[in-house]
Amino acid sequence: MRQVGGMVWLGWLIAGPTAWAGAFSVAYGLHGLGCELGWPALDVGPLSLQRMAIALPSLAAILLCLVLLSRVKATLGPEAGLPRLGLWIGLIATLYTMAPVLVATSC
Amino acid sequence: MSPPDVTAIPANPPRRALPLHRELDRVWRNGPGLWGQVTSVSHTTLGLRFMATAFVFFGIGGLLAMLIRAQLATPQSAFLDTALYNQIFTMHGSIMMFLFAIPMLEGLAMYLLPKMLGTRDLAFPRLSALGYWCYLLGGTILIAALLAGVAPADGWFMYTPLSGKTYSPGINADVWLLGVTFVEISALAAAIELMVSILRLRAPGMKLTQMPLFAWYILGTAAMMLAGFPPLILGSVLLEMERAFGWPFFDPERGGDPLLWQHLFWLFGHPEVYIIFLPAAGVLSTVIPVLCRTTIVGYGAIVAAILGMVFLSFGLWVHHMFTVGIPHLALAFFSAASMLVAVPTAVQIFAWIGTMWRGRPELKLPMLYILGFFFTFVMGGLTGVMLAVVPFNWQAHDTAFVTAHLHYVLIGGFVFPMLAGVTWWMPLMSGRRRIKGLGEAAFWLILIGFHGTFFLMHLTGLMGMPRRIPTYADNPEWMWLNLSSSFFGFVMTIGFALFTIDLILQAGFGKRSVRDPWQAPSLDWAMALPPPNYNFASLPGVELQKEGAGGAMLKLARGEGLLPGAPRGRREILVTSVGTARLEHVALLPFNTALPLVLALAICAFVLLMLAGFYALAPVALIPVTGLIWAWARRAVASVDAAPVEVAPGLLLPVHPEGGTTLTQSGLRCLLFADGTFFASLLFGLAFLSLVSPGPPLPAWGADQKVLLSALAGLSLLVTGGLGARWALGRVESGRPAGAALFGWVIVNLVALVALAALAAGLPDPTRHAGDAVRAALVAYVGLHITIAVLFSAFALDLARRGELAHGRAGALRNGWLWQGYTLAAAALATAALWAQEAAL
Numbered sequence A: 001m002r003q004v005g006g007m008v009w010l011g012w013l014i015a016g017p018t019a020w021a022g023a024f025s026v027a028y029g030l031h032g033l034g035c036e037l038g039w040p041a042l043d044v045g046p047l048s049l050q051r052m053a054i055a056l057p058s059l060a061a062i063l064l065c066l067v068l069l070s071r072v073k074a075t076l077g078p079e080a081g082l083p084r085l086g087l088w089i090g091l092i093a094t095l096y097t098m099a100p101v102l103v104a105t106s107c
Numbered sequence B: 001m002s003p004p005d006v007t008a009i010p011a012n013p014p015r016r017a018l019p020l021h022r023e024l025d026r027v028w029r030n031g032p033g034l035w036g037q038v039t040s041v042s043h044t045t046l047g048l049r050f051m052a053t054a055f056v057f058f059g060i061g062g063l064l065a066m067l068i069r070a071q072l073a074t075p076q077s078a079f080l081d082t083a084l085y086n087q088i089f090t091m092h093g094s095i096m097m098f099l100f101a102i103p104m105l106e107g108l109a110m111y112l113l114p115k116m117l118g119t120r121d122l123a124f125p126r127l128s129a130l131g132y133w134c135y136l137l138g139g140t141i142l143i144a145a146l147l148a149g150v151a152p153a154d155g156w157f158m159y160t161p162l163s164g165k166t167y168s169p170g171i172n173a174d175v176w177l178l179g180v181t182f183v184e185i186s187a188l189a190a191a192i193e194l195m196v197s198i199l200r201l202r203a204p205g206m207k208l209t210q211m212p213l214f215a216w217y218i219l220g221t222a223a224m225m226l227a228g229f230p231p232l233i234l235g236s237v238l239l240e241m242e243r244a245f246g247w248p249f250f251d252p253e254r255g256g257d258p259l260l261w262q263h264l265f266w267l268f269g270h271p272e273v274y275i276i277f278l279p280a281a282g283v284l285s286t287v288i289p290v291l292c293r294t295t296i297v298g299y300g301a302i303v304a305a306i307l308g309m310v311f312l313s314f315g316l317w318v319h320h321m322f323t324v325g326i327p328h329l330a331l332a333f334f335s336a337a338s339m340l341v342a343v344p345t346a347v348q349i350f351a352w353i354g355t356m357w358r359g360r361p362e363l364k365l366p367m368l369y370i371l372g373f374f375f376t377f378v379m380g381g382l383t384g385v386m387l388a389v390v391p392f393n394w395q396a397h398d399t400a401f402v403t404a405h406l407h408y409v410l411i412g413g414f415v416f417p418m419l420a421g422v423t424w425w426m427p428l429m430s431g432r433r434r435i436k437g438l439g440e441a442a443f444w445l446i447l448i449g450f451h452g453t454f455f456l457m458h459l460t461g462l463m464g465m466p467r468r469i470p471t472y473a474d475n476p477e478w479m480w481l482n483l484s485s486s487f488f489g490f491v492m493t494i495g496f497a498l499f500t501i502d503l504i505l506q507a508g509f510g511k512r513s514v515r516d517p518w519q520a521p522s523l524d525w526a527m528a529l530p531p532p533n534y535n536f537a538s539l540p541g542v543e544l545q546k547e548g549a550g551g552a553m554l555k556l557a558r559g560e561g562l563l564p565g566a567p568r569g570r571r572e573i574l575v576t577s578v579g580t581a582r583l584e585h586v587a588l589l590p591f592n593t594a595l596p597l598v599l600a601l602a603i604c605a606f607v608l609l610m611l612a613g614f615y616a617l618a619p620v621a622l623i624p625v626t627g628l629i630w631a632w633a634r635r636a637v638a639s640v641d642a643a644p645v646e647v648a649p650g651l652l653l654p655v656h657p658e659g660g661t662t663l664t665q666s667g668l669r670c671l672l673f674a675d676g677t678f679f680a681s682l683l684f685g686l687a688f689l690s691l692v693s694p695g696p697p698l699p700a701w702g703a704d705q706k707v708l709l710s711a712l713a714g715l716s717l718l719v720t721g722g723l724g725a726r727w728a729l730g731r732v733e734s735g736r737p738a739g740a741a742l743f744g745w746v747i748v749n750l751v752a753l754v755a756l757a758a759l760a761a762g763l764p765d766p767t768r769h770a771g772d773a774v775r776a777a778l779v780a781y782v783g784l785h786i787t788i789a790v791l792f793s794a795f796a797l798d799l800a801r802r803g804e805l806a807h808g809r810a811g812a813l814r815n816g817w818l819w820q821g822y823t824l825a826a827a828a829l830a831t832a833a834l835w836a837q838e839a840a841l
């Protein structure tokens, strides 16, 4: 196993929740922007542009968490435990808080 | 030099403990008398003083609560009129939150952390002292305003437009905005130094994943403070600008929006609840296992829970605004986050219950408070879930039900654990044992009094009694509940009085306590009682950490650990790496000084001038502030190379980190993180005002080419400045003279400031429209940063002139470079934001 530095380990530890926080902020921001610009009325395929715009950052966060989850053991070895929990937190939090995007009315 | 293996450090030979103590005490102790107290920078002294002061403010806040309860005991009491009543509940809330809860947890953490982590002080002792004086002076301003009858009266969350100039013409609201912001300097100072201390000052070999849980809790708290306080400070600054200069950030007539205040306030306000709760939970996770004679269940799960809380609690501020008409979708995901954050809380509660299950709980006094916590906090959690349900929220919003819920959470979740902590660490702090009986009586009075007072307030709330009303003449049926509630309030007060008497008796007359009276394993007990300022005569290495407090105590006192004594007459501590605590270097901490007090007084002068409305004079007060900070930084500079220090037989460590990160650099990074959240909140404000708020559209700027050109010129000058700094650094590191490069850096930064001034002169009148005001605020923000960049570069130039910059001692230059980079990034983002605002028209 490679020895990784403390800051790197801390980075892995907060990666999951940070991904959630990023998706959450971007979604909130795009939601406001979309309401202003009338995105809910524009359809892109099955969803409105509004829902797409809000769902995409969450999808990206989820993918990021999954990718990192698949690498965490190889990178951190015996110190992978806590960062793995952190990634799960990010994944579940993103799924849970962003689920309403699919059903609730926008704006 | 390759880092030494921390597991194979030879022990120092044992020495006689008493001479070793004398040697250290001479170097670390406070000066004699009152002056010695004023100049002390010791974390032990300051931690205790923070807690004692917070307790006094708790008393004042409690007194106000009693006045409130006396007023509400009958429907038509003529005791307080509405104006005074408003001041009293506002001050009660503000004192409890800003002058009691936050300083109390800061004090506890400052006092305990170096002891738990096995070091001699915090990373920036002078900053601890500065924080204390800002807290004391700011708190005094607030209390003086209360006595003078001009206290803030708009509720502890100071909603606009109520707190704007139209509805609050006096200085009452300014007292809050300026006073609380002044106090928050201490919160930021504490957050920075606690974070750096936890990451860099742990005893060698104490991995992050093995440190005491309390340190994890405080690490989370510090991170939350760095992210949570800046929005509040920004909101206060903007509101003060509106009140003082008419910049209409929150005025809907001119494109502002009162909701912006609510967003900024709750962006701080909800995390604040967790900032308060985390250290309290840290106390619980520390005390419960020892009192149950076992170890904590689920260390990893608890760390993950802390991590989850730190982040998730920033995703739910909007739940305080459910009634203001937020779009459905946004409501839905804030609601979801509000429910999700219950999970980490539940994880911890199960870990504590599991620990008690596994061990044999002993019903000592701290355990009584812990049981009081469980009972109270769980009820507060249930009412919280009720309030998180949107339809119920519409019903109960702004009734006494909310007041009741809030106190179940705050007193249950913070006060009870803190009382457990105080009774737990009293033997450490006072060196004495408790007098039996009194403490138990105090506990029962507090518990019964508390539930009597607040349970009944749920009921009055459900009957429809609004919060914040002084009389209820039309609803005489609420009287019996209110009267009983007030009665129990006085029972609780008697309980707190008894608690205080108990503490005083213990500190003054208790029998001497044995060392480590609870047989706790952590290092905070591996020292003499009460602890000397230096904590440990020698610092615990890996072996001694394993032995626990009982086994390590004597060996540490005899100097068998690392870096024994103070043979060089300096305050020396060990700096270790962030993750695994490898040995990095020896840091020299500053001696006692009055500088923090003088600096706090200078800042206080600025605050008072602003309060008095002498806006033209106030900036003059910033000159001494700048001069004092300069002197502060100068004293931290090592002017000559110091020889490496022998830490253990044959193990030499450098005093200057060779290219590694200094403590100051770590601190600056934390500061920049807080600064970044401040800036991000400002950008949020800009986006919010341009996109979401209704109101008259922003009139055109008419920004001409000149403005654009000066912005670009300023940016490229900042880049050049950065290159100059980098070039100078390279020259210093390789031992060549860097004067010319540094001189160039100063000049380029000065010219950048001129370019910015040219841009500022082309701005439209900021009082015209909120959009103009935000624009001006952005430019002012960048201007402030460039000014500081000028100071950074001038400081480095001054050092070079004195020949004090050298290989391994170029920290000032590195810090300046870091600042320059941040300034550049902020300026670029600000330019982009201005452009986007213009393009959105």
Ligand code: HEM
Binding pocket: B062, B065, B066, B068, B069, B089, B090, B092, B093, B094, B096, B097, B101, B154, B155, B156, B157, B403, B406, B407, B410, B411, B414, B415, B453, B467, B468, B469, B489, B492
């Ligand atoms: C010592 C016992 C306490 C009593 C009897 C008490 C009583 C009260 C009462 C009756 C109110 C409602 C005022 C009104 O709406 O008219 C209130 C408000 C409040 N209390 Fe307490 N309280 C106590 C302790 C605390 C503590 C320890 C904290 C925080 C750590 C706290 C924080 C607050 C806050 C934030 C408010 C809201 C103020 C506002 O509406 O602006 N209280 N308290």
Ligand SMILES: [Cu+2]
Binding pocket: B269, B270, B316, B317, B319, B320
């Ligand atoms: Cu909240």
